[in-house]
Structures are given as structure tokens and as C-alpha cells.
Amino acid sequence: MKTYLKTAIYGIGATMLFAQCSPQKTTETEETMVEEEVKTPSLTMLWESEASLETVESVLYDPSSGKIYTSNIFGQNPQEKDGNGTISILGTDGSIVEQTWVSGLNAPKGMAIANGNLYVTDIDELVEINLESGEITNKWTVEGAEFLNDVASHNGVVYFTDMNTGKVHSYQDGAISTVSEGHDSINGIAVGADGTIYGLDASGLKKWNADGTTEILNSAVTGGDGLVVLGDGNFVASRWQGEIWFASAEDQTKMLDTKAEESNTADIGYNPSEMVVYVPTFFKNKVVAYKLNY
Numbered sequence: 001m002k003t004y005l006k007t008a009i010y011g012i013g014a015t016m017l018f019a020q021c022s023p024q025k026t027t028e029t030e031e032t033m034v035e036e037e038v039k040t041p042s043l044t045m046l047w048e049s050e051a052s053l054e055t056v057e058s059v060l061y062d063p064s065s066g067k068i069y070t071s072n073i074f075g076q077n078p079q080e081k082d083g084n085g086t087i088s089i090l091g092t093d094g095s096i097v098e099q100t101w102v103s104g105l106n107a108p109k110g111m112a113i114a115n116g117n118l119y120v121t122d123i124d125e126l127v128e129i130n131l132e133s134g135e136i137t138n139k140w141t142v143e144g145a146e147f148l149n150d151v152a153s154h155n156g157v158v159y160f161t162d163m164n165t166g167k168v169h170s171y172q173d174g175a176i177s178t179v180s181e182g183h184d185s186i187n188g189i190a191v192g193a194d195g196t197i198y199g200l201d202a203s204g205l206k207k208w209n210a211d212g213t214t215e216i217l218n219s220a221v222t223g224g225d226g227l228v229v230l231g232d233g234n235f236v237a238s239r240w241q242g243e244i245w246f247a248s249a250e251d252q253t254k255m256l257d258t259k260a261e262e263s264n265t266a267d268i269g270y271n272p273s274e275m276v277v278y279v280p281t282f283f284k285n286k287v288v289a290y291k292l293n294y
Contacts, residue, residue, distance in 0.1 A: 041246035043255045043277060043290035047094040051286040054086075058150075058226070059269035059278040059287055060111040060118075065131075066092055068269065068278060069101075070287060071108035071120060079123055079147065081106045087120065087129070092271070094289060101134050110151035110189075110267055112158055119158045119171065121148035126160060126171055140176055142169060150226070150267055154191035161186045161199065168199065180212065188227035188237065188267070200224030200237055205247055217249045226268035228277070236277060236292065238265040244279065246294060256290070 055073035062069065067089050074084035085105030089098040105127065108120045117137065118129040124145035128138035142148060146164035153159065158171040159179070168180040168189065188200035197208040204219040205227075218235075224245075226238040235247045242259035245252050256279075258265060264282035271278070275292045 039294060041253050041255055041292070041294035043244065043292060046276065046289040046291055048288040049090055049094045049286045050096055051284060052096065052099065053088055053280075053285050053287065055282060056088075056266070056280040056285060056287060057107075057109050057282060058111055058267035059280045060113070061269045061271045061276075061278060062113055062131075063271070063273065067097070068092065068287070069111055069118065070280060071105075071111055071267075073107045073109075075107075078107045078109070081123060085122065087111075087118070090287060092274075092276075094287070102129055102136065104136065109149050110160060112151040112153040112160075114153040114156050114158050119151055119153070119160075121151055121160050124148060126158070126169075126176065140171065142176055145169075149187050150189045152189045152191045152197075154195055159189055159191065159197060161189050163187050166201075168197075180208065180214070183214075185223065188224045190227040190229045190235075192229045193231070198227060198229060198235070200227050205235060205237060218247050218252055220252050221245050221247045225266050228268060228270040234294070236268065236270065238268045238279070240264055240266050240282070244268065244277070244290075 053070050053072050056070050057073050058071040060069045070088045072086045085108045086100050087102035089101045091097050106122050108122050111120050116131055118131055120127045126140045130137050145162050149161045149163045151160040160169050163185055166183045166186055167178050170177055170179045184202035186199055186201035190198050199206050203216055204222045205217045206214045207217055208214050221237050224237040225240045228236040233248050237247055238244045242265050244256040244265050246255050263284045266280045266282050269278035277290045277292050279288045
């Protein structure tokens with residue numbers, strides 16, 4: 001009888017001890033798995049084009065055709081009306097498909113596609129280029145413009161910034177209007193799938209509310225050049241000096257820094273299906289492609 005009682009008590013004690021230990025091990029394992037799943041956003045270089053794109057300022061990927069467009073200033077002065085600016089076409093492998101697809105521009109910068117046309121800012125003008133023919137079909141001089149820069153489009157409306165005057169303009173149905181102003185050194189602009197406008201200026205990464213007011217989402221990523229909306233509150237932003245950031249309202253991670261190589265990172269482009277970021281290097285005269293990992 002005593003032997004049985006001792007055995008039973010030992011068995012109950014062992015069971016309780018095992019029950020107490022097991023949840024702790026499971027919790028530790030789950031926490032380890034969560035930690036392993038958190039990845040730091042990064043960029044992996046895929047290719048770089050030939051260095052024949054003279055002062056390449058902006059890159060735009062067209063998902064409908066698979067073409068990559070670049071705007072090339074040609075020269076040191078981004079405000080000089082010299083008629084030397086061009087648009088080139090690259091393949092997704094970095095090959096230069098057409099070195100001079102469009103010529104006769106001055107200092108072309110940001111680009112966006114809408115209504116079968118490519119829209120490009122050119123100092124104080126918005127230029128319309130037919131995608132099929134490559135012909136310049138229209139030019140609109142923007143009153144009071146000084147340094148038109150980045151461009152974005154949504155549902156046929158084209159939005160573009162003036163870095164010097166701090167204004168955001170829009171183009172639709174042959175008319176240009178000012179939709180917002182008072183933004184210090186505003187450059188990069190992008191539009192989300194729901195039509196929300198985002199921008200980069202001296203105060204950081206901001207968004208436009210439905211009533212026209214703005215709010216700062218991230219005050220650390222300031223003075224940005226190119227902007228990509230990834231969705232779920234995440235963005236990729238470039239700084240001309242040679243930095244590319246992964247940013248959200250909560251945090252930011254510097255994914256690339258090429259300042260030591262004196263290689264700029266101007267108005268970036270993005271291929272969402274392949275998650276590839278295209279970086280124009282400005283004075284290095286080439287485009288570098290990176291795989292986005294996050």
C-alpha cells in the first residue's frame with residue numbers, strides 16, 4: 001500500500017512539473033520564430049546599364065510594355081534651356097533599347113504615364129509625349145514655375161511639383177491648376193491606389209488628406225527625391241545625395257548609401273511585380289537596378 005502511494009505521488013508530481021515547463025518552452029519557441037520572421041529591409045544589386053545616359057535624372061517603369069524610360073539632362077545645369085535633354089528606353093535587363101527616343105528637351109526630370117502619353121517636367125513646362133510614336137504632342141508653360149520636378153498620375157490626372165515655389169500642380173483635360181502650396185523644397189510625389197497623394201519635402205514624408213490639409217508621416221526622411229508607395233503604409237524614398245530609405249509612419253531604414261562613391265540616387269522607378277527599384281545615378285550616367293527585400 002505504501003509503495004503504491006509513493007509511486008502515485010511521484011507520477012502526479014512529474015506530470016505537474018512537465019505541465020509547468022512545457023508552456024514556457026512553447027512560448028520561448030514562438031518568440032524565437034517571431035524574431036526570425038522580422039526582416040530588415042534591404043536592396044540587392046541586380047545589374048547596371050552602360051554609362052551612356054548623360055546626367056540621368058529620373059527612371060520610370062511601364063508595366064504595360066515592360067519598358068524603362070529615363071530622362072537625361074545632358075550637362076551640369078538642371079535649369080538651362082539648351083535643347084539637349086532626351087528620353088531613353090531601357091530593357092528590364094539593363095540594355096539600352098533606344099538611346100535617343102525623344103530629343104529636343106531642355107532639362108527633363110520627373111515622368112508619369114496617363115492617357116497613352118508620357119508626361120515630363122522640363123524646367124517650367126509640362127511636356128506631353130505620345131507613347132506609340134515618341135512625338136512631342138504638347139507643351140504647357142506653367143505660370144510662375146521655376147523648377148518643375150517630380151511627376152505622378154492617377155485615374156488620368158497628372159500631378160507634379162515645383163521645388164522652388166513649393167507648389168503642387170495638376171493637369172487634366174488640357175488645363176493646369178495648382179492644388180497645393182507652401183511646401184518647403186518639395187520634390188518627390190506619388191499617388192496611392194486609393195488616390196491619396198504623398199510627397200517629400202524639407203519636413204519629411206507627408207500625405208494629403210481629403211480636405212486638402214497635409215500631415216507628416218515621417219519627419220526623419222527629409223529632402224527626398226523619388227518616392228514609391230508600396231502599400232500597407234510602407235514607402236521607398238531616395239535622396240539625391242546618394243541614399244535610399246525604406247520608410248513608414250513608425251520607422252525608417254537606410255537601405256543604400258552611395259555617397260562615398262559620389263554616385264547619386266535621384267528620382268527612382270519601381271517594378272512592383274518583380275519588386276525591383278531602378279536608381280538613376282545622375283552624374284554617373286547610368287541606371288542601377290536593385291531587388292527590394294522586405
